[in-house]
Amino acid sequence: MAAPSQSEITTARAKALSFLSRNQKVGLVGAPAGDHKYGWFPYKAGGQPSLEATAWAALALRHDAAVAKSAALFIVGSQNKDGGDSTEPGAGRSDWNSGPAMLALRLLSEQHAQLAEQPDVKKSIKNGLVHLLDSRTEFYGAVGRLVLMLGRGPGALAYARGWPWYPGCFHWIEPTSYCLMALKFPRVPDSELYDRVIGFANQFITENACKDGGWNHGNARTLGSDLPSYRLTTAEALLALQDLKSTEKVQAALKYLQSQSALDSSSLSVAYSALSLSAYDLPVDQELHFLLKRQAPDGSFNAALIPTAIAALAFEAAAEPANHVLKYKKAIAVNSNK
Amino acid sequence: MSDDQNDINRRDFLKVAAATAAAATTAGALNSCNAPAQQLTRSFEEAVTAEQKSRRRQGRSQVGLLPCPSYEHDIFEIIKPELAGLKLPNFKNKSVVLKPNMVEYREGKPVTTNPAVLIAAIKLVRHLGAARVTVAEGPGHMRDTEYLLDATGLGKACKDMEVPFVDLNLDDIVELDNHGGFTKLEKFFLPKTIVEADAVVSVPKLKTHHWVGVTCSMKNLFGVVPGRKYGWPKNLLHIKGIPHSILDLQHLVKPAFAFVDGITTMEGDGPINGTAKHMGYIIVGQDLAAVDATCARLMQINPHEIDYIKMAGIVVGNIEVADIDVVGPPVATIAQAYAMPITFSNRELLKQAAQQGS
Numbered sequence: 001m002a003a004p005s006q007s008e009i010t011t012a013r014a015k016a017l018s019f020l021s022r023n024q025k026v027g028l029v030g031a032p033a034g035d036h037k038y039g040w041f042p043y044k045a046g047g048q049p050s051l052e053a054t055a056w057a058a059l060a061l062r063h064d065a066a067v068a069k070s071a072a073l074f075i076v077g078s079q080n081k082d083g084g085d086s087t088e089p090g091a092g093r094s095d096w097n098s099g100p101a102m103l104a105l106r107l108l109s110e111q112h113a114q115l116a117e118q119p120d121v122k123k124s125i126k127n128g129l130v131h132l133l134d135s136r137t138e139f140y141g142a143v144g145r146l147v148l149m150l151g152r153g154p155g156a157l158a159y160a161r162g163w164p165w166y167p168g169c170f171h172w173i174e175p176t177s178y179c180l181m182a183l184k185f186p187r188v189p190d191s192e193l194y195d196r197v198i199g200f201a202n203q204f205i206t207e208n209a210c211k212d213g214g215w216n217h218g219n220a221r222t223l224g225s226d227l228p229s230y231r232l233t234t235a236e237a238l239l240a241l242q243d244l245k246s247t248e249k250v251q252a253a254l255k256y257l258q259s260q261s262a263l264d265s266s267s268l269s270v271a272y273s274a275l276s277l278s279a280y281d282l283p284v285d286q287e288l289h290f291l292l293k294r295q296a297p298d299g300s301f302n303a304a305l306i307p308t309a310i311a312a313l314a315f316e317a318a319a320e321p322a323n324h325v326l327k328y329k330k331a332i333a334v335n336s337n338k
Numbered sequence: 339m340s341d342d343q344n345d346i347n348r349r350d351f352l353k354v355a356a357a358t359a360a361a362a363t364t365a366g367a368l369n370s371c372n373a374p375a376q377q378l379t380r381s382f383e384e385a386v387t388a389e390q391k392s393r394r395r396q397g398r399s400q401v402g403l404l405p406c407p408s409y410e411h412d413i414f415e416i417i418k419p420e421l422a423g424l425k426l427p428n429f430k431n432k433s434v435v436l437k438p439n440m441v442e443y444r445e446g447k448p449v450t451t452n453p454a455v456l457i458a459a460i461k462l463v464r465h466l467g468a469a470r471v472t473v474a475e476g477p478g479h480m481r482d483t484e485y486l487l488d489a490t491g492l493g494k495a496c497k498d499m500e501v502p503f504v505d506l507n508l509d510d511i512v513e514l515d516n517h518g519g520f521t522k523l524e525k526f527f528l529p530k531t532i533v534e535a536d537a538v539v540s541v542p543k544l545k546t547h548h549w550v551g552v553t554c555s556m557k558n559l560f561g562v563v564p565g566r567k568y569g570w571p572k573n574l575l576h577i578k579g580i581p582h583s584i585l586d587l588q589h590l591v592k593p594a595f596a597f598v599d600g601i602t603t604m605e606g607d608g609p610i611n612g613t614a615k616h617m618g619y620i621i622v623g624q625d626l627a628a629v630d631a632t633c634a635r636l637m638q639i640n641p642h643e644i645d646y647i648k649m650a651g652i653v654v655g656n657i658e659v660a661d662i663d664v665v666g667p668p669v670a671t672i673a674q675a676y677a678m679p680i681t682f683s684n685r686e687l688l689k690q691a692a693q694q695g696s
Contacts, residue, residue, distance in 0.1 A: 043508040043566070050508075050566065087566040091511065091527060096569055165569020169577050174481065175569065217479050217570055219694055223548055223680060223687065225611050228444075232482045266484035302484045304508075 003285045004292055006319060012292055013315035015299030016308050020057045023305060024067060025049070038077055039070025041305050049088045051078060051097040055104035056309035059325055060316075062111050072108045072115050075101050076124040083124075083131030096165045098135065099178030102128040103185060107325060110186040129189055132179050133197055137164045137171035160204035172218040173208060173233050176201050180240035185326060198243075205237050206249040213256035231260045235272035242279055242328035254280060261286045267294050267301035267311060274314035279327045288318055383652050389518050393589050395655035399625035400425050401632045403666030406601055407618045413458035414465075417620055421462075423665050427594050427624055430467030432536035435504075436460060436597075439542045439558050441478040441609065443489040448602045448614045450486075451543045453495035455599040455620065459541045460499045462597065471499075474531050476506030476561045478571050483507065504531045507565030514590055520582035520649075521575075526590055527567045537594035538562075540626060544633050545604035546612055548679035548687075549694070550580050551644040552637065553609050554630040555596035556654070559587040576694070581646035588626065588654050596629040597622050600636065605676040615676065619666075627655030628662045635659075635669050637676040 024039050040049040041057040058071030078085055078101070084094025085101040105125055109116040116122070139159070140148060148156040162176030180201050188194050210220045214229025215237045221227060234257050244250045257273055261284075264270065274287035291311050294301055301307040317324040402424045404417040436459050438451035456473065463471055473496050477486050483505045487493025496503045509529035516526045532538060542558035550557060560583070563572045575583035598621040606612040617636065623629040627650040631641035641647040641657050651657035681687045 047508075048510040052566070087511070087527075087564075091567060092513070092525065095567060097566075164573065165565075166567070166574045169569075169573040172569065172571075172573070222611075222694060223607060225607065227611075230480055230482070232480070232485075266482050266488065269482050269485055307484070 001285050001289065003283075004288045004318075008292060009288065009315050009319045012295055012299075013312050013319065015295065016301070016312035016315065017061055017299075019299035019308055020061055020305065020312065021064075021067065024057070024061075024070075026070065037070060038074040039067060040074045041071075043306065044304055049074070049078075050305075051075065051085045051087060051101045053305040053309075055097075055100035056306050056313075058104050059107060060309040060312040062108055062325070065112055068108045068112055069115060072105055072112075072121060075105045076120050079124050079128065082134075083127030083129075084135060085128075093167050094131065094135065095167070096163065096175040096178065098128065098131055099163065099175060099182045102132060102182040103178065106182065107185055129183070129194075132163075132182060133193065135163060135167065136161050136179075136197070136201075137169070159200070160207050161200040162204035163201070170218075171204060173205060173215045173237055174217065176205055177233075177236045177240035180205075181326065184240070184243065184328065187329070202241060202244060205241060206244065206247070209249050209253065213252035215253070229256055230269075231257065231265055232269040232272055235269070235276035238276045239272075239279060239326050245280065245328075254282065258282065264290045264293075267291070267304075267307040270294070271301065271307055271311040271314050275310060275317060275324075275326065278314065278317040278321070279324060281321075284314070284318060287314070291315070382649055386652055387518065390520070390653050394653050395625050395627070398661055398663060399623060399628035399656040400663045400665060401621065401623040401625075401628050403632075403636075403664060403669070403672070404620040404622065405618060405666070406620050409452050409454035409601060413454050413620065414461035417458065417462075418465075420666070421465075424622065425624065426466055426622075427537065428466065429463050429537060429594075431469045432467070433470040433472070433534070434463045434468040434537045434539060434594075435472045435474050435531060435535040436463065436501075436539045436541050437532075437558060437561060437593075438473065438475055438492060439553075439561065439599075440475045440483075440486050440490055440492055441561065442480055443486055444610060447610070447612070448543060448545070448604050449610055450490045450492065451541050451599045452601065453491040455597070455601065456492055456495045456541060457499055458620070459539065459597040460495075460501055463539060468537075471501050472504055472531060472535070473501050474504040474506050474509075474529070474562075476509075476529070476563065476565055478561060481507070481565065481570050504529070506531065506562055507570070509564060509566075511564050511567060516586055516590065519586040519589070520653075521578035521586050523574075523578060523586070526586070527564060528562060528590060529564050532562045532591060538591050539595045539597055540593045541597045542599065543604070543609075544598055544600045544617065544621070544637075546606060546608035546637070546676055546679055546682075548607055548609075548681045549576075550584075550646055551678070551682055552630065552634050552639060552647070554633045555593070555598055555626045556584050556588060556630050556646065556650060559584070559591055559593065562587065562591055571694075581649055584646045585649055585653055588650065593626055595622070595624050596626050598629060598633060600633065603637075603676075605637075605678075607679050612679075613677075615674070617672075617674065619672070625655035625662075627651060627657050631657035632662060632664065632669060636673050638673050639676065639678070 041053040061067045078089040080094045084098035162171035163179040210229040211226040214234030216230045270290045274284040440450045506529040511527040512533045540555040540558045547553040600617045600619040600621045603617045604612040605615040634641040
C-alpha cells in the first residue's frame with residue numbers, strides 16, 4: 001500500500017490541531033476569576049478538565065508556546081501536595097493520571113526553555129518525579145521487606161514492580177507504561193534510583209506479555225487460560241519499552257502489533273499503533289490510511305480529545321520523523337541518554 | 339411505596355449526596371485501599387447497622403420471566419404481550435440511562451449484552467414513557483470503548499435507535515458520600531450521567547463468574563465506576579471486596595429496573611472465557627436482588643451460596659422464594675444445571691481476585 005501523501009498528512013494534522021485548539025479552556029479551580037493563565041482540555045467538548053486529556057492535547061499542540069505554557073501551568077497548579085495528580089483538580093487522591101501529567105510537563109519544559117526555568121515548574125517536576133517513585137505498587141510493608149532481605153539477601157527485593165491505577169491497588173500494564181514514559185522522556189533523571197525503578201517496571205511489563213506477543217490490561221493468563229493481547233495496550237507498552245528494543249519480548253510485541261496493521265479498528269488503537277510503530281522506525285502506511293478515513297470534518301477522531309491528540313502526534317511523526325515526540329533517542333540502555 | 343416515590347427518592351438522595359460531598363474536603367478523602375479487603379463472614383448480618391438495613395427494599399418483589407428463544411426477531415414485540423401482567427416502573431417524562439454489559443469482547447463468546455436485547459430495552463423504556471434515553475457503559479478491561487462499541491454491535495444498536503452513548507469511564511464525575519458503605523470508602527466518584535439520571539436500568543448478560551459465582555444485574559453496575567479515576571480494571575472494587583463494592587453501588591446508583599439478557603448465557607469460566615448456554619428468557623424486575631436470586635435459581639445455583647446475593651438479601655431486597663412473585667413459568671420447570679467456574683469448588687483460588695480483572 002502506498003503511503004499517504006505528505007500534504008494529506010499535513011492537512012489532517014492541521015485539522016486535528018485546530019479541533020484541539022478550539023477545545024482548550026481556561027481557568028483553574030480555586031484560581032481568581034478571570035485568571036486565564038491556566039489552559040486545560042476535557043475528554044470531550046464541553047466536559048470537565050482532565051489531566052490526561054490536557055497532557056496529550058498539550059503535547060500535540062506543544063509547538064504553540066502559549067498553549068504549551070498555559071497547559072503546563074494548569075498541570076503545575078493541579079498538582080496535589082504529594083506531587084501526584086488526580087483525574088481533575090480536587091478529585092481526591094493522586095491516581096494514575098500522575099503519569100501522563102508528568103510526561104507532558106517534562107516534555108513541554110524540554111520544548112520551551114522559559115518554562116523549564118520557571119521555579120514553580122522546576123519544583124513541580126521534582127515533586128512529580130519523587131511521587132512516581134513513591135506511588136508504585138508495594139507488595140510488602142517495611143517489615144516484610146526487611147524480612148525478605150534478611151532471609152534471602154538483597155536480591156530478594158529485586159521483584160518486578162509497576163504502578164497501579166489507584167493507590168494501594170495491584171500494578172497493571174497501562175499505568176506502568178504511562179509512568180515509565182514519564183520517567184524516560186525526554187530523558188531518564190540522573191540518578192541510579194530511577195534506573196532501578198525503571199528496571200523493575202520494565203521487568204513487570206515484559207514478564208506479563210501475552211502468549212500472542214502483546215499485552216492486555218495485565219492478565220496474560222487466568223485460571224489456566226491464555227488471554228489475548230489488546231492492540232491499544234500493546235502500542236502503549238511498546239512506547240514505554242523502546243530502551244528494550246532488541247529484546248525478544250519487544251520484538252514479539254512489535255510482530256503482534258504489525259499483525260494488526262491491515263485491520264481497521266478504533267481511532268485510538270490505530271493512532272496509538274501508528275505512533276508506536278513509527279517510534280521503532282517501522283512502516284505505518286496502513287494505519288495512516290485508516291486514520292485519514294476516520295477523521296471527522298471538524299478534524300476530530302471519535303469526537304474526543306485524546307484520540308485526536310494521539311492521531312495528531314502520529315501524523316507529525318509520519319511527516320516529520322525527527323519531531324516524533326515519543327521516540328527514545330538512544331534505544332540501547334536505560335542509562336544511555338543522560 | 340409507589341414507583342414514582344422510588345424515583346424521586348433516588349434523585350433527591352443523589353443530589354443530597356453530591357452536595358454533601360462537594361462541601362467536604364477532597365484531599366485524601368478516600369480511604370487507602372491498602373487496608374485489607376472486608377472479609378466475608380457468617381457474622382455479616384450481625385455486623386450490618388440499622389442504617390444499612392433501613393436501605394433495604396420493603397414489601398414483596400416481582401420478577402418476570404419472559405420467553406424469548408433467540409435474538410433473531412424483534413424481542414420487544416415478542417415480550418410485549420407479557421408486559422400487562424408485570425409491575426413496571428413509571429418512566430413517564432423521565433431521563434433514563436440503560437447500562438448494558440460491555441466489559442470486553444471475545445469473538446464467538448457471549449460476553450456482552452446482545453444488541454437485540456439492548457434495542458428491546460430501549461423500546462421498553464420508551465414504551466414506559468421515558469422522555470430521554472441514554473445508553474451508558476464504562477467497560478471494565480479495555481480503555482478502547484470505540485472498539486468495543488463496534489465489535490459488540492452495541493454501537494450500531496445505539497445509532498439505529500438514535501440513542502446517545504456515554505462512555506462512563508471518561509464522563510464528568512461527581513463525588514458522592516458513601517458514609518456507612520460496606521467498602522468503608524467514605525467517598526465515591528461516579529459519572530455525572532449516572533448521578534443526574536432520573537432512573538438507571540441495568541441491562542446485563544447472565545453469566546457465571548469465576549470470582550463471585552454469578553454476574554447479573556447487580557454486578558453489572560461495576561461498569562458505572564469511572565476509569566478516569568479508578569482505572570481499567572476497576573481494581574479498587576476488588577481490593578475493597580467485590581461483594582461489598584456491589585452492595586455500595588446498589589445504594590449509590592439505586593437502579594430502578596433490571597432487564598436481563600438471559601437468552602444465550604454463559605457457563606463455566608465466566609464472565610469472559612466461559613461457553614455459551616441457551617436459556618431463552620428475558621428476566622425483568624424492579625428489585626435487583628430478587629432478579630439476581632431468581633436468575634441464580636434458573637442456573638440451579640443456590641443464591642445463598644453467592645456471597646453478594648446473600649448479603650443483598652439483608653440490605654438490598656428479597657432473595658427468598660417466598661418473598662418473590664414470579665410471573666411466567668415456574669422456575670423449577672425451566673432451570674438448568676450450569677457448569678460452574680473452577681473457583682466455585684476451589685475457594686483458595688478466590689484469593690487471586692484482588693489481583694485480577696473481571
